[in-house]
Amino acid sequence: MPKVLTETGFRISPSFVEEENRKALKVLEGDFRHLGEQLARRGTDIEDVTRRVQRFSVAVPSWGVGTGGTRFGRFPGEGEPRNVYEKLADCATIHQLTGATPRVSLHIPWDKPDDPKELIEFAQAVGIGFDAMNSNTFQDQKEQKLSYKFGSLTHTDLAVRQQAIDHNIECIEIGKTLNSKALTVWIADGGNFPGQVHFRRALERYIESLKRIYDHLPSDWRLFIEHKLYEPAFYSTILNDWGTSYYAATATGPKCFCLVDLGHHPPNTNIEMIVSRLIQFRKLAGFHFNDSKYGDDDLDTGSIKPFQLFLVFNELVDAEYEKVPGYDPAYMIDQSHNVTDPIESLIASTEEIQRAYCQSLLVDRRALNACQESNDALMALKTLKAAYNTDVNPIIAMARYRNGAAVDPISSYRTSGYRKKKGKERPAMEGSKSGIV
Numbered sequence: 336m337p338k339v340l341t342e343t344g345f346r347i348s349p350s351f352v353e354e355e356n357r358k359a360l361k362v363l364e365g366d367f368r369h370l371g372e373q374l375a376r377r378g379t380d381i382e383d384v385t386r387r388v389q390r391f392s393v394a395v396p397s398w399g400v401g402t403g404g405t406r407f408g409r410f411p412g413e414g415e416p417r418n419v420y421e422k423l424a425d426c427a428t429i430h431q432l433t434g435a436t437p438r439v440s441l442h443i444p445w446d447k448p449d450d451p452k453e454l455i456e457f458a459q460a461v462g463i464g465f466d467a468m469n470s471n472t473f474q475d476q477k478e479q480k481l482s483y484k485f486g487s488l489t490h491t492d493l494a495v496r497q498q499a500i501d502h503n504i505e506c507i508e509i510g511k512t513l514n515s516k517a518l519t520v521w522i523a524d525g526g527n528f529p530g531q532v533h534f535r536r537a538l539e540r541y542i543e544s545l546k547r548i549y550d551h552l553p554s555d556w557r558l559f560i561e562h563k564l565y566e567p568a569f570y571s572t573i574l575n576d577w578g579t580s581y582y583a584a585t586a587t588g589p590k591c592f593c594l595v596d597l598g599h600h601p602p603n604t605n606i607e608m609i610v611s612r613l614i615q616f617r618k619l620a621g622f623h624f625n626d627s628k629y630g631d632d633d634l635d636t637g638s639i640k641p642f643q644l645f646l647v648f649n650e651l652v653d654a655e656y657e658k659v660p661g662y663d664p665a666y667m668i669d670q671s672h673n674v675t676d677p678i679e680s681l682i683a684s685t686e687e688i689q690r691a692y693c694q695s696l697l698v699d700r701r702a703l704n705a706c707q708e709s710n711d712a713l714m715a716l717k718t719l720k721a722a723y724n725t726d727v728n729p730i731i732a733m734a735r736y737r738n739g740a741a742v743d744p745i746s747s748y749r750t751s752g753y754r755k756k757k758g759k760e761r762p763a764m765e766g767s768k769s770g771i772v
């Protein structure tokens with residue numbers, strides 16, 4: 336395993352980014368000034384919006400920097416990360432270029448460190464921190480005693496449930512050493528046949544298991560539970576929707592919250608309304624951002640339904656604006672990159688998330704409220720569209736520049752030759768565990 340700085344391999348130098356930015360700055364300043372004038376006419380201060388975009392951040396998933404795959408295959412890319420250190424190095428590069436992804440979310444045991452202290456040192460050296468820990472009881476591991484084939488936290492056999500509980504506690508223990516502050520639990524438990532699972536008893540077992548995990552949660556930690564309609568169980572899943580998630584989180588305790596993965600609903604679901612409900616009930620954990628056309632496609636955020644993403648952020652900014660007590664959502668990306676360079680996809684997705692946030696900041700909330708109160712449906716939509724249709728690229732680019740990142744991150748990434756260099760440094764290894772598959 337690499338031993339701090341000297342072994343991080345090639346890194347894009349700050350002077351390279353500065354030089355790239357220098358070439359793009361004049362045009363950016365012109366566009367920013369022009370947009371600033373437009374927004375001023377609408378009563379919005381571009382500097383205020385830019386500062387808020389600068390402060391916004393989203394975590395990246397360690398498993399997102401490797402090529403994903405489908406049930407049918409995986410087509411690995413050049414220079415894929417082969418261990419947690421190389422994943423951190425790629426995540427740090429994304430942060431260096433976007434200035435908006437300062438933390439990485441680890442998945443255990445995929446990223447289980449041999450020595451957490453060494454991992455922290457490495458993370459500090461490349462300039463990245465740790466976000467929520469993720470447990471994995473949806474696969475069997477080599478050294479594992481009991482199988483999760485028929486469930487984990489909800490298994491009919493107490494010994495299997497105990498094994499899954501112990502694994503989650505281990506994730507908390509590892510996370511404590513990394514200064515993480517949350518555990519995300521997603522289980523694949525469910526049934527493929529009508530009659531296979533007793534719905535009520537399985538949900539009771541789930542909540543009992545969650546409570547055992549919750550007992551080990553440090554006082555400043557939160558427990559995130561992630562619902563999902565289907566897959567890999569195709570008939571029924573235990574935590575199938577936000578309502579069940581709300582019930583389970585409430586039954587578990589005040590530090591347990593409901594995480595919304597955008598791909599975990601039936602097509603056409605009004606996700607922004609789910610988000611609003613969870614905010615109202617003080618149980619929104621945060622997000623796994625991605626996009627989908629048909630199901631849990633794990634496509635790049637904003638690539639299919641950018642207006643939906645904007646409407647989700649509109650609810651979030653509304654909660655910020657109204658200072659809803661206890662409102663503190665955790666933002667994370669959860670995608671599978673099958674045909675692109677994962678670093679490029681994560682950079683582009685970060686930009687789409689910032690865009691939706693920034694556009695939501697432009698919503699004239701007083702005007703919207705007036706439309707709602709006077710039942711002016713058409714103007715209510717037009718008020719939202721005025722914000723959504725604004726090209727906020729100059730604000731996002733300026734926020735990046737002022738955060739010391741790249742004005743045009745994908746262009747700088749490509750020009751730096753990072754991927755080619757990693758291709759030489761990281762010859763493919765047998766059994767490399769990047770991506771999801």
Ligand code: PSV
Nearest residue numbers: 469521561596623631669771
């Ligand atoms: C399940 O589909 C999920 O969204 C969960 O967050 C997992 O931890 C993640 O994908 C990675 O497989």
Ligand code: MN
Nearest residue numbers: 561596623669
């Ligand atoms: Mn997810």
